[in-house]
Structures are given as C-alpha cells and as structure tokens.
Amino acid sequence: MTDAFVIETATAVAGIAVRQRRGFRFFVSDNRFATLEQRVFSSTQAARRAAELIERAQRRSTAR
Known part of the structure; x- marks a missing residue:
C-alpha cells in the first residue's frame, strides 16, 4: 500500500500527503503552501482542495 501521495494544483506541486493513523499529514515542497505544513487532512482530496x-x-491577490 502506498503511504505517500503527491499533491498537485493546476500550476504547482504543493507537497506530499503521508498516510498516518488519523489521516494524511501534509509536507510542503513549495513555500507558497507553507501554511499547510504538518497539517493533517482526512483525505488526499481534502489536502488538494486546501x-x-x-x-x-x-x-x-496578485491580479489586483
């Protein structure tokens, strides 16, 4: 069983989500997503949505 999943958005690889007992812990690979570092999500889909x-x-904010 795979325990780590790459989380991508339309323009970036945001990080990886690692399966744990209580969900998926997020580790960022792009500092734009730093607020997600170490957060636990219920699913990989929830991590991607965040x-x-x-x-x-x-x-x-950059379009303004």
Missing part, C-alpha cells in the same frame, strides 16, 4: 484554495487566493 492547496487549491491557497493557489486561488494568491492569484486573486
């Missing part, structure tokens, strides 16, 4: 929200927020 990374996508950060990416969208950053795009909105």
Whole structure:
C-alpha cells in the first residue's frame, strides 16, 4: 500500500500527503503552501482542495 501521495494544483506541486493513523499529514515542497505544513487532512482530496484554495487566493491577490 502506498503511504505517500503527491499533491498537485493546476500550476504547482504543493507537497506530499503521508498516510498516518488519523489521516494524511501534509509536507510542503513549495513555500507558497507553507501554511499547510504538518497539517493533517482526512483525505488526499481534502489536502488538494486546501492547496487549491491557497493557489486561488494568491492569484486573486496578485491580479489586483
């Protein structure tokens, strides 16, 4: 069974999610997603959604 999953957004590899007893712990590979470092998510999909929200927020703030 695979215990680590790459988490990607539309434009970046945000990090990896590592399976643990209580979910998936996130380790960032791109500092734009630093707020997710060490957070535990219920699923890899939840980790990806969190990374996508950060990416969208950053795009909105730079578009202004």
